[in-house]
Amino acid sequence: MKTCSLIQAGRAAACACALSCLSLAAAPAHAALGDAPTVPPGASSHPLAGGAARVVSYVDDGGATVNEYVASASGTVFAYTWQGPTQPNLEALLGRYAADWRSAAAAQHAAGRDDLHGARVVGAQVVVETGGHMRAYAGRAWLPAALPEGVAEGDLQ
Template sequence: MFSLLLPAADACAALGDTMASARLGTSAAPVPLLNGAVQMRTQRDAGGTTVNEYASSTGQIFAYTWQGPTIPDLPALLGAYDASYRAGAAEGLTGSHDLHASRVARSDVVVESGGQMRSYVGRAWLPAALPAGVTPADLP
């Protein structure tokens, strides 16, 4: 097994936290999406990757998307859901491998990540926390 060094997140809250608890510093103010059902806030992490944070109208963070030259600090973004993600990723090691994309779907968290060196994209979300009528496909 190998380890991957990732840049530290600048100061995101984690999935399941509230937007009010985030310490995003100079990031933009939240932008309402989907008729106000979702708030999105954007930041650029230390590695130059753009990270979008999605929260429900109550402020609970239910998803992140990212795009950029590095993979964001997933343990920081996933917070309490990191252990579940790692368990799912470990189970997936016994199956088929795609060098450029991975998907870990657990009952509590889903993480999709892919790309090639210096061009990564991905998203993570809490299926049970998606606001009514919102799907992962709605997250730009």
């Protein structure tokens, strides 16, 4: 049986810590629904609904164009839309609303109301629409109760 010294164990732990820090630093930073926005490098922004909101657009690591909708009054993200060759990480975008989405999707599936190429899942707090096919995905997710005055569901494109 081979044993290692405390020095070797310490070096291994330090190396593991450094690697995990590097992997976290490489992860893309973005906000989830209901959070304050984080603007990725290279993002563009424009006002919506006379300034009631702003749209921050960026391209994620998978090549999808993601639009982050931020309410001017509250300063929080109330919606996302996306289009591109990959789906964004919905769990990350939905944040604390992901459980609501998962349970609503499971209920919809159990009732036999799901579709191969698209879905509209209406949860208690969040609505998620996804669709498309390989290399051409599109969708949107939003908090209906958080839509700013003057912003309609149809404005989320």
